[in-house]
Amino acid sequence: MTDTTARTAPAGTPESEAGQPAERRGTQIRLSAVTKDFGLAAPAVDEVSLTIEPGEFMTLLGPSGSGKTTTLNLIAGFETLTSGTIEIDGHDIGRLPPHKRELGMLFQNYALFPHLTVAQNVAYPLRERRVPKAEIAARVAEVLELVQLTGRDHNHPTQLSGGQQQRVALARAIVFHPKALLLDEPLSALDRNLRGALQSEIRRIHREVGSTFVFVTHDQEEAMNLSDRIALFNQGRIEQLGSPEQLYDAPDTLFAARFLGDSNVFELEGGVTGDTTRWEDRAWRVDAATVSRRSGVAERAAVVVRPENLGLVADEKDVPSGANWVRARVRDQEFMGSYRTLQLALGGQERPGRARVSTSDASFAVGDPVVAWWRPERQRIVAA
Amino acid sequence: MTTDLLDLPRRSERRRPDANWLLVLPAIVLVTAVLLVPLGQSLVRSVDPPSWTLEHYLSLFTDGVTLKVLGRTAVTAAIVTVCAFLIGYPYAYLMTRVGPRARSLLLVVVLVPFWTSVMARNFAWIVILQRGGPVNSFFEFLGIPGVVPYGNVSGVTIAMTQVLLPFMILPLFSTLGSIDRRLLLAARGLGSSPLAAFWKVFWPLSRGGVVAGMMLVFTLSLGFYVTPALLGSPQESLIAQLLGQRTTQLLDFAGAGALGILVLVTTLLLVAWANRFGGTVSAIGVVATTGSKGRS
Ligand SMILES: Nc1ncnc2c1ncn2[C@@H]1O[C@H](COP(=O)(O)OP(=O)(O)OP(=O)(O)O)[C@@H](O)[C@H]1O
Numbered sequence: 001m002t003d004t005t006a007r008t009a010p011a012g013t014p015e016s017e018a019g020q021p022a023e024r025r026g027t028q029i030r031l032s033a034v035t036k037d038f039g040l041a042a043p044a045v046d047e048v049s050l051t052i053e054p055g056e057f058m059t060l061l062g063p064s065g066s067g068k069t070t071t072l073n074l075i076a077g078f079e080t081l082t083s084g085t086i087e088i089d090g091h092d093i094g095r096l097p098p099h100k101r102e103l104g105m106l107f108q109n110y111a112l113f114p115h116l117t118v119a120q121n122v123a124y125p126l127r128e129r130r131v132p133k134a135e136i137a138a139r140v141a142e143v144l145e146l147v148q149l150t151g152r153d154h155n156h157p158t159q160l161s162g163g164q165q166q167r168v169a170l171a172r173a174i175v176f177h178p179k180a181l182l183l184d185e186p187l188s189a190l191d192r193n194l195r196g197a198l199q200s201e202i203r204r205i206h207r208e209v210g211s212t213f214v215f216v217t218h219d220q221e222e223a224m225n226l227s228d229r230i231a232l233f234n235q236g237r238i239e240q241l242g243s244p245e246q247l248y249d250a251p252d253t254l255f256a257a258r259f260l261g262d263s264n265v266f267e268l269e270g271g272v273t274g275d276t277t278r279w280e281d282r283a284w285r286v287d288a289a290t291v292s293r294r295s296g297v298a299e300r301a302a303v304v305v306r307p308e309n310l311g312l313v314a315d316e317k318d319v320p321s322g323a324n325w326v327r328a329r330v331r332d333q334e335f336m337g338s339y340r341t342l343q344l345a346l347g348g349q350e351r352p353g354r355a356r357v358s359t360s361d362a363s364f365a366v367g368d369p370v371v372a373w374w375r376p377e378r379q380r381i382v383a384a
Numbered sequence: 385m386t387t388d389l390l391d392l393p394r395r396s397e398r399r400r401p402d403a404n405w406l407l408v409l410p411a412i413v414l415v416t417a418v419l420l421v422p423l424g425q426s427l428v429r430s431v432d433p434p435s436w437t438l439e440h441y442l443s444l445f446t447d448g449v450t451l452k453v454l455g456r457t458a459v460t461a462a463i464v465t466v467c468a469f470l471i472g473y474p475y476a477y478l479m480t481r482v483g484p485r486a487r488s489l490l491l492v493v494v495l496v497p498f499w500t501s502v503m504a505r506n507f508a509w510i511v512i513l514q515r516g517g518p519v520n521s522f523f524e525f526l527g528i529p530g531v532v533p534y535g536n537v538s539g540v541t542i543a544m545t546q547v548l549l550p551f552m553i554l555p556l557f558s559t560l561g562s563i564d565r566r567l568l569l570a571a572r573g574l575g576s577s578p579l580a581a582f583w584k585v586f587w588p589l590s591r592g593g594v595v596a597g598m599m600l601v602f603t604l605s606l607g608f609y610v611t612p613a614l615l616g617s618p619q620e621s622l623i624a625q626l627l628g629q630r631t632t633q634l635l636d637f638a639g640a641g642a643l644g645i646l647v648l649v650t651t652l653l654l655v656a657w658a659n660r661f662g663g664t665v666s667a668i669g670v671v672a673t674t675g676s677k678g679r680s
């Protein structure tokens with residue numbers, strides 16, 4: 001991995017250690033140089049190395065076609081490795097068939113067995129493991145309570161709503177205490193409200209069962225909401241790995257900066273020399289801590305400033321000392337409820353950008369010239 | 385105030401069903417003329433109007449021939465059904481797994497005998513199955529003499545299976561093709577071996593198609609006339625031959641009517657019974673629409 005930011009322990013660890021010390025069912029999943037080549041122009045998964053710690057909530061985030069599902073299917077055993085190794089708690093599982101891997105899986109389309117009732121669906125993995133009947137009944141009841149579906153045992157899946165079906169699928173995936181739970185966009189078929197509700201449910205269940213979760217999504221908000229760490233995928237590779245805060249506050253690349261949240265991007269021609277850089281006619285101060293190592297080795301770099309870090313003043317004389325600034329023009333504005341977004345044309349090139357102002361702030365109207373400024377420690381130099 | 389506005393759509397709604405009835409009228413007339421009227425005639429004749437007797441029904445059970453032939457027909461139909469299933473299920477499964485081109489090819493192969501003339505197909509079978517034919521020679525070459533599936537029930541079974549295969553394969557293909565294959569992945573992930581995933585997930589979900597296909601093949605088998613007449617032997621005749629004999633040679637219309645009604649009732653009871661095992665009503669629809677064509 002080329003990530004520069006420090007490898008912190010997963011955020012979930014201290015909390016769950018305090019909460020339930022004995023119940024640590026999580027396992028470690030280690031991918032080393034995992035590659036899957038379907039014979040297309042580029043491998044679907046390209047030398048991915050990633051260690052998912054016990055009990056961690058790891059999200060594989062990325063645009064469509066970036067190899068998230070393929071990576072998850074490789075872990076589950078639904079696809080065969082082209083090269084590389086996958087270990088669970090130190091054991092190589094690369095050649096193990098899926099039914100011997102003891103991993104729970106949640107699919108986008110729920111994949112409930114339509115010919116079985118809710119209870120039979122949930123009991124399915126226990127039956128396959130020849131668990132005694134009485135114990136099956138008890139565990140099914142217990143897990144249905146965990147997903148708040150008590151009393152629907154005898155319904156068939158088609159009689160349930162999408163959200164309820166996904167809860168059943170979740171119950172079925174955790175009832176046999178799998179070593180880890182793999183979730184492939186489990187919420188993307190649900191509407192917005194339901195998705196929010198199920199997100200907190202998944203977070204709660206992760207806390208309660210304490211096992212390792214690997215969650216695939218292309219929704220950055222969902223990823224930031226749920227994850228201990230995010231592995232950002234781009235074209236079959238991990239672009240950046242880190243906590244949601246690290247990815248948002250300290251993106252390494254332009255791709256990462258653009259994928260998570262809004263950014264004002266100033267693409268640099270000259271790169272960074274010492275503690276200054278130039279963009280158009282402006283010279284800006286550079287805080288060494290804000291330079292990602294990726295930007296040093298990359299041919300091109302860019303300055304990235306989040307909209308909420310941009311201040312607007314009418315005249316350059318009003319810019320606080322030590323701040324970097326650029327001339328801009330207000331192009332449009334959007335009312336967002338709790339704040340307003342001003343769309344800007346930045347610099348002589350009129351690069352599109354955005355700033356956030358409070359709803360009561362009426363200092364600038366569409367068409368006004370403004371000066372946009374930010375503190376050097378609030379910018380980020382990324383590889384473009 | 386707005387009663388006019390509210391009334392307008394209602395009036396037109398009221399008119400619509402009438403027009404729809406008119407559209408199905410030709411079909412109703414046709415079905416009545418070619419299906420219900422003859423059926424009613426058979427029913428009436430079977431009780432021999434002037435005397436109004438059930439003796440023809442009674443004699444079916446007492447003449448010692450009818451029940452035997454009926455039993456033989458049922459056994460033959462059952463064997464044909466099982467053979468068609470054993471060939472048809474893997475075949476239909478294969479059709480769901482290959483690309484669109486190979487699928488069309490597989491479909492054509494299965495439908496070709498269905499499109500050929502009854503006579504041509506049966507005489508082709510005679511050539512293949514008779515003494516000295518390729519089948520006989522092949523088994524003699526293997527050192528097993530005397531294999532002549534001609535002039536007995538085995539030849540009839542082979543030829544019937546061939547022509548009835550589409551009725552097994554088509555409903556199976558549509559059922560198997562609609563099963564979400566990700567369910568199998570889910571089952572694998574939950575701890576099932578490939579075989580267990582098939583038995584516990586794929587097979588139960590394909591049962592509707594299996595019942596539909598089996599019902600079609602079985603009921604159609606009951607009515608085969610030309611094939612057993614050409615490939616079988618008079619000593620091993622099937623129910624349709626018995627019917628033909630009564631109507632065309634013995635001119636015993638009352639007896640034939642009673643026999644026809646018995647076969648019909650038996651078939652309907654069977655369909656009703658099979659329907660409880662997940663066979664769909666649509667399968668019965670297919671039986672009804674293709675039933676006349678199957679009497680080959
Ligand atoms: N079975 C397959 N055969 C051939 N190519 C495949 C197969 N599965 C995936 N691919 C290709 O591999 C690449 C990665 O696919 P993958 O499904 O892993 O993407 P993803 O990140 O999950 O995208 P999405 O968000 O759309 O689900 C794509 O280019 C896809 O076309």
Ligand SMILES: [Mg+2]
Binds near residue numbers: 068069070
């Ligand atoms: Mg995917």
